[in-house]
Amino acid sequence: MKVKIVRCSSVPNNFLQSLSTSAAASSSPSISMAAPRSLVAETSIRLVDRDEENVESPTRKRFKADKFPLSRWEFAAALGVFLVFSTGLCCIYLTMPAAEYEMLKLPRTLADLRLLKDHLANYAQVYPAKFTLGYCSTYIFMQTFMIPGTIFMSLLAGALFGVVRGLFLVVFNATAGASSCYFLSKMIGRPIVNWLWPEKLRYFQAEIAKRRDKLLNYMLFLRVTPTLPNLFINLASPIVDIPFHIFFLATLVGLIPAAYITVRAGLALGELKSIKDLYDFKTLAVLFLIGSILLIPTVLKRKRIYE
Incomplete structure (x- = not known):
């Protein structure tokens, strides 16, 4: 010195x-x-x-921890993917027949959803193919970039398409959007998840490490039950080295029970008072029962190992 x-x-x-x-x-x-x-x-x-320049004080560490987690190149890559998806979505909307575009907005409340349903009911009957394309592209876009409101889109599917067709569309779109989010997170997701949910990520990684032999059963349990948010599962799965084929299959099958409940509720959209009414105690009990049944093979195999 x-x-x-x-x-x-x-x-x-x-x-x-x-x-x-x-x-x-x-x-x-x-x-x-x-x-x-x-x-x-x-x-x-x-x-x-x-000397203070070489000492990591708590204030300096806190400042570094609060910094935006993505580097310039990672942010540019995420922005590029977002622009590509946005351009494709705009092109789809521009090729659709003319409509009152001021009425087309993402619903945030049940009141917004009822108005949107009334506005789109006739449009969906006159142009079913183009309306389905627009609906699917919007759902996948929201799921890919973690935009809140997909539960309203699921309710809208039940109100406009019925249970069978609505369930198929919701499961297809949710799986496609979750898969896109998986690959997006594989590219730039690690710093974001470490920044937002460091403790939850460590817990998830430890649970995955203990269940490598029956990973599909555990992923099905997570998808069926609301143990962990689907948003976190989509982002964290590639970070904890969950293979894509297991992630895809667990998403495709595991989302069916919750999607069925939501789509069926869309049939009685006018009677629905709150989103919380979708998942009452009875519904949650049924979902956890289904998830517990899916975990039985994992529990039995672990018991044989300890014996």
Whole structure:
């Protein structure tokens, strides 16, 4: 460490020359006890400032932890993918027949959903193929980029398409969107998940490590039950090395029970008072019962291993 000497008018020049000579000859900085107090204090402040640059203080660590997790290249890649998807979605909408576009918006409440359903009911009957294409592309776009509101899209499917066709569309779109989110997370998701859910990610990674032999059963359990949010599962799965074929199959099959409940509720959209009414105690109990049945092979295999 070198000591930078600042000239002061109150210090004689011969003293500064002798101090510079002694500092250069010595391996560590030293200051004569005969130096004036003002020079000693100023030099000490400079030494402290230099040392603080190399010390990771809690404030500095907190500042680094709060920084946006993506690098410039990662952010550019995510933005590029988003622009590609957005351009494709806009092209699909521009090729559709004219409509009152001011009425077309993503619903955020049940009231918005009822107005949208009334507006689109006739449109879906007149142009079924083009309407289905627009519906599917919107659903997949929302699922890929984690835009809230897919539950309203599932309710809309039940209201406009019925149970059978609506269930097929919801499961297909949710699986396709989750798969797109999986590959997007594989490219840039690790810093985001570590930034948003560090503890939950460590828990998920430990649980996956314990269930490698029956990973499909565990992933089905997670998809059927609301143990972990689907958004987190989509983002974290490639980070904890869940193979895509297991992720895809668990998503395709595991989303059927919850999708059926939501689509069926869309038939009685006018009677639905709150989104919370979809998952009451009875519904959650049934979902956890189905998930527990899916975990039976894992429990039996672990029991045979310990025996």
